[in-house]
Amino acid sequence: MPKKIIGLYPGSFDPITNGHIDIARRAVKLCDELHVAVVGNPSKKALFSVERRVELLQKTMGRVPGVKISSFNGLLVDYARQLKAQIIFRGLRAVSDFEYEFQMALINRALHPQIEVMFLVPNEKYIFLSSSSIKEVAKFGGKLKGFVPPEIEKALRAAYQPSSLKAKGARP
Numbered sequence: 001m002p003k004k005i006i007g008l009y010p011g012s013f014d015p016i017t018n019g020h021i022d023i024a025r026r027a028v029k030l031c032d033e034l035h036v037a038v039v040g041n042p043s044k045k046a047l048f049s050v051e052r053r054v055e056l057l058q059k060t061m062g063r064v065p066g067v068k069i070s071s072f073n074g075l076l077v078d079y080a081r082q083l084k085a086q087i088i089f090r091g092l093r094a095v096s097d098f099e100y101e102f103q104m105a106l107i108n109r110a111l112h113p114q115i116e117v118m119f120l121v122p123n124e125k126y127i128f129l130s131s132s133s134i135k136e137v138a139k140f141g142g143k144l145k146g147f148v149p150p151e152i153e154k155a156l157r158a159a160y161q162p163s164s165l166k167a168k169g170a171r172p
């Protein structure tokens with residue numbers, strides 16, 4: 001029997017955008033099972049909690065055949081080993097992504113020589129899109145249609161409502 005190809009697409013997904021969804025849809029075509037996983041380590045200050053990000057991924061990508069949603073803490077390569085994943089997928093938008101991604105890919109290869117890192121390029125309409133720019137737009141009440149799915153738009157609107165911003169320390 002041919003070996004099952006398992007892919008892992010890790011990210012902060014704070015929150016998921018149409019750019020992430022574009023990459024995940026391309027990645028799932030290349031494997032039998034794709035794990036879209038929220039990186040739990042707090043290296044960046046997130047707007048949404050890990051649990052909420054998983055829930056939002058579930059709502060937007062959970063029903064795509066072959067896609068599984070999860071989160072993990074610790075090293076990416078350890079999680080890849082745990083899942084028996086052979087491929088790590090990352091998205092490349094512009095040259096600005098390249099240096100960091102290239103460095104991480106080589107570090108991950110040094111830590112786990114059997115893993116391959118594959119870079120996928122999104123549809124050009126998502127090249128400029130990032131979770132941080134979307135949060136900026138949402139914060140000032142800008143239009144989000146076409147950038148994020150409706151469920152994410154709703155979650156962002158709720159997160160930036162004056163009443164939720166006032167709730168000190170509370171995360172959406």
Ligand code: ADP
Binds near residue numbers: 013019093121127
């Ligand atoms: P991280 O903190 O791991 O970079 P992100 O959620 O920002 O997490 O991104 C996860 C992955 O998705 C990264 O490989 C990133 O380059 C890619 N990505 C993010 N936004 C887009 C987009 N608009 N188009 C293509 N890839 C994207």
